Amino acid sequence: MNCREHNRILIINFMSHLTDIGSFLYVIIFFFGLALGSFLNSWIWRAHENFRIVNGRSMCPHCRRQLAWYENIPALSYLFLLGKCRTCKKSIPKYFIFVEIGAALLFVFVAWKNLNNSAFVPTHFFRDILFIILLIIIFVYDWLYQEILTEVTQLGVVAGFALNLYLGVSVWSMLWGALAAGGALWRTERSATAAR
Numbered sequence: 441m442n443c444r445e446h447n448r449i450l451i452i453n454f455m456s457h458l459t460d461i462g463s464f465l466y467v468i469i470f471f472f473g474l475a476l477g478s479f480l481n482s483w484i485w486r487a488h489e490n491f492r493i494v495n496g497r498s499m500c501p502h503c504r505r506q507l508a509w510y511e512n513i514p515a516l517s518y519l520f521l522l523g524k525c526r527t528c529k530k531s532i533p534k535y536f537i538f539v540e541i542g543a544a545l546l547f548v549f550v551a552w553k554n555l556n557n558s559a560f561v562p563t564h565f566f567r568d569i570l571f572i573i574l575l576i577i578i579f580v581y582d583w584l585y586q587e588i589l590t591e592v593t594q595l596g597v598v599a600g601f602a603l604n605l606y607l608g609v610s611v612w613s614m615l616w617g618a619l620a621a622g623g624a625l626w627r628t629e630r631s632a633t634a635a636r
């Protein structure tokens with residue numbers, strides 16, 4: 441048994457032990473998803489405002505007051521504050537809570553799909569989570585600001601290529617895939633431009 445195979449069995453044993461605990465695992469994953477959705481919300485907002493991501497704690501998007509810890513609990517704070525900032529009383533954008541709950545549900549779905557697969561591959565799980573994160577950013581940013589962030593798509597291309605290479609997908613089939621999907625988008629864009 442090689443080292444990779446050994447690690448795989450270790451992780452499978454660990455995961456199956458966790459699933460024995462039952463739905464409790466999914467509750468934890470749901471809260472992880474909520475926290476991640478909350479982080480993505482602030483990342484998207486900061487990216488649009490040209491803030492640096494390391495720039496301190498979460499703040500109100502209107503009056504920019506720093507939030508106390510109890511105002512920063514994903515989903516719960518929104519409900520507890522009735523969707524309004526405690527200081528300036530302006531509404532916290534509704535999409536915040538949708539993104540948090542959406543991310544949590546997608547996380548649970550990906551975990552459920554991967555853990556119920558008898559041939560559990562940790563790399564697949566990691567790849568699914570990574571692409572869920574990138575697609576949430578692309579979807580929400582495009583929805584709010586009608587722009588797709590090039591850095592995010594580029595990261596997706598590089599990560600997708602590297603992970604597929606690691607998983608043994610042939611370079612040719614990846615190039616064909618890129619050409620088919622990219623070509624279709626390019627054609628749609630051209631006919632949309634021509635129709636204008």
Ligand SMILES: [Zn+2]
Binds near residue numbers: 528
């Ligand atoms: Zn405020």
